[in-house]
Amino acid sequence: MFVSCLCRHAINAHPALTHSLEKSMLDPKRIRSEPELLAKQLLKKKFELDIARLSKLDAARKQLQLETEALQSERNSRSKMIGKAKAAGEDVASILKSMASIKSDLEQKKEQLTRLQQELSDYLMTVPNVPDVTVPEGDDESANAVIASWGKPRQFDFEVKDHAELGEALQQGLDFASASKIAGARFVVMQGRTAQLHRALIQFMLDIHTREHGYTELYVPYLVNSESLRGTGQLPKFEADLFKLQGPQEYYLIPTAEVPVTNLVRDEIIDAERLPLKFTSHTPCFRSEAGSYGKDTKGMIRQHQFEKVELVQVVQPEASNQALEELTEHAEKILQLLNLPYRKVILCGGDLGFGSAKTYDLEVWLPSQNCYREISSCSCCTDFQARRMQARWRNPSTGKPALVHTVNGSALAIGRTLVAIFENFQDASGKIRIPEILVPYMHGLETLD
């Protein structure tokens, strides 16, 4: 019922707003009122806000807009006069004559204004979200701070193998050679019981989130339009990371379910009592991995195509910090139920994603690498995506529409979870013990061999 209600809303979506300026990431009012503070905050993210350029553009915009609107006003009132005069049977030739210059002036100003607004908006679309005050300073991942650890890495009394080696040795395991024949590098074929385990993980995670964490499951398109990608912040800056389809329609393969799911609320005004919206969705994710040549080339850590169970919350602004904590715990719960050792890391400013104000990464222990590797990333995007999407709620205390906040996270990346299970639960003979909680999903099967 809940979902069908949302769908109806989506069909009768508000028309997109016309002012391109509104689709910027920063609050235009904030830019004007406290540019230095903003610039300082963005510096934490290693982004230099060009205040001089912004204020210059905005001043010009202001002037032009005033002039344009004055001309429009003049045109409107004279047009009305013509209407009245005609109705009264009077001669309108003189008024008509005076319109000529207004018209050409207006056209000129309008064109300039549009160009200026476009320039302003183009720049603002490349400005990242402002980091939260609790985000630590730092240039790169080395400055990320571990804030919690769960579980103890197991001590092995034999030489551990990595997941690729383990998977290729299994009767029904991983087949990278076939994948590269069929498609190329960074793909995998899973066989038999391994494919089944992979599917079981998806089923298990969705069950927990829908039955215990209160999320509504969604099935969504895997192809999206560019508007959706702008909404969540992948475009215009990160087009190179995406797969774009050829053909008459402009389609992109989704890099994460966050894109279609979050965009459900694009151009919507949501009633306060419907918040928070909590959605979970399993989708494949497609990433070009441009710029990661040479990284994780072996195995299925970094693939062009992988599965993920995603969590998304759409909340009132005051609730977003708490929602991030809660959503991260929901992801952690999966790792705990699978009994996989992990740690929780808060990303520093320099490592923070474009649209995120605050991000927790969950890193799972990988014995073969003797380190923790990212398996989930949970982000609070505050009103960054909401502003781009014009996703709002009606604040009952003011009666006015206000931007929502969006929170999202992986819970979890399926491929990497499979990797973690292989590596953590291997034995000396190369067999894999299946985590207890998944055994029912495997119809009683307890080991892969």
Add this chain to the structure above:
RNA sequence: GGAGGGGUGGCAGAGCGGUUGAAUGCACUGGUCUUGAAAACCAGCGAGGAUGAAAGUCCUCCGAGAGUUCGAAUCUCUCCUCCUCCGCCA
């Protein structure tokens, strides 16, 4: 793929090219009435932007974009999208 019909405010649904940002109904909000509620009656009620201390004033928006016009929800073109019928198909 072929033929046809639609897209207007939270919803439903009017709208001869000129005081129409948009009738009307429902919903919603405030008030009157009532012991209370309902009903009835009265009033209010779209969004965004500019300017301003505020009140206010002005601009834009009737699927999107372009055009015609002094003036477009209304006329023209392109696109998107929804619906109905036929064909095809998982």
